[in-house]
Amino acid sequence: MPVEIPSHYFMPCGSRLDFRSSSGPPESDEHMSMPEGSRFGSIRHIVWDWNGTLFDDREAIIRANDISMRAAGFEGVTPERFAQHFARPTAAFYERVVGRPVDQAECRTLDAGFEKAYVAIMRDFSLAPDALDALDLWAASRTTSGRLRTQSVLSMWGHELLVPFVRELGVEEYFVRVDGRTGPPGGPKRAHLARHVERLQASVPGLAREEILVVGDVADDASAARSVGTACVLHTAGFDGFVTLRGTGAPVVSGLREAVRLALL
Incomplete structure (x- = not known):
């Protein structure tokens, strides 16, 4: 199913963004x-x-998170899991995906892994x-x-x-x-x-x-x-x-x- 992905995922664990999940009518190019x-x-x-x-x-962000999570020894992130667990600050997202509190060292590892993975695949987009x-x-x-x-x-x-x-x-x-x-x-x-x-x-x-x-x-x-x-x-x-x-x-x-x-x- 289509999943909307954040464009501003380049934020560290302590960053905060008001995340409110909401939906609305589908848009067309004429409206x-x-x-x-x-x-x-x-x-x-x-x-x-x-x-x-x-x-x-958007797909690059999902894939980079999946690569980062797996490299750190956690379960990978599918589009559905990403949408289900997404939250701000980023530490809250990690904790929801991992299923337990994530310390600052782990958070920095995941942040760095995400950016490295993103840079490696960004030319696919x-x-x-x-x-x-x-x-x-x-x-x-x-x-x-x-x-x-x-x-x-x-x-x-x-x-x-x-x-x-x-x-x-x-x-x-x-x-x-x-x-x-x-x-x-x-x-x-x-x-x-x-x-x-x-x-x-x-x-x-x-x-x-x-x-x-x-x-x-x-x-x-x-x-x-x-x-x-x-x-x-x-x-x-x-x-x-x-x-x-x-x-x-x-x-x-x-x-x-x-x-x-x-x-x-």
């Missing part, structure tokens, strides 16, 4: 959910999330099916005053791994910035987005925060966008269910082209 008054009129820049948004790596169409659509657009619109990537994945991989996939040229996580993993996205926006404003002349749109796939993306004063659109390819995404107040779309079309309204 989007927009709160009243959510139309945008002056978006100049899109900040794309990477994992689970532009890069379709690709961009989201409509990623290039969405990037091209935005790159070809202009503002009403004729200004070129721009886009960037902000990921909670490690910067030193993200940048060469974006280049390897041949999409680096679309972005004025590609920023991954620097420093220890974990925590919410807001501080990383704040730094990303500051850097954007330093490099894109006259760019105001209200002209920036974050496109992501989890509620934390909406929370981060709200905290720094940018707009946000969420799409349903990530782990958070439709009801949870809709509860953030951000528009919810079924694909990346829909996100761009909404930004162009």
Whole structure:
């Protein structure tokens, strides 16, 4: 059966994310959910999330967890077990899968095993099916005053791994910035987005925060966008269910082209 997998699994044992399992009506490419008054009129820049948004790596996350668990001597993780036991912080997920408390040493081993396994298999996966169409659509657009619109990537994945991989996939040229996580993993996205926006404003002349749109796939993306004063659109390819995404107040779309079309309204 289909299983929705978190796009932000790159968090250590102590990290906390408000996990609420929810479900909603199936989305089609022709539909989007927009709160009243959510139309945008002056978006100049899109900040794309990477994992689970532009890069379709949900199956990779399941496989990397399975490899990590088995390497540490635990039972492997099937898609069904992953969905059944998923929780935040990550230590709680490990404990639910293992069936007992997991100490910090074991947790660090599983974290390291996950990242090693993920890096080993990530090239088996690709961009989201409509990623290039969405990037091209935005790159070809202009503002009403004729200004070129721009886009960037902000990921909670490690910067030193993200940048060469974006280049390897041949999409680096679309972005004025590609920023991954620097420093220890974990925590919410807001501080990383704040730094990303500051850097954007330093490099894109006259760019105001209200002209920036974050496109992501989890509620934390909406929370981060709200905290720094940018707009946000969420799409349903990530782990958070439709009801949870809709509860953030951000528009919810079924694909990346829909996100761009909404930004162009």
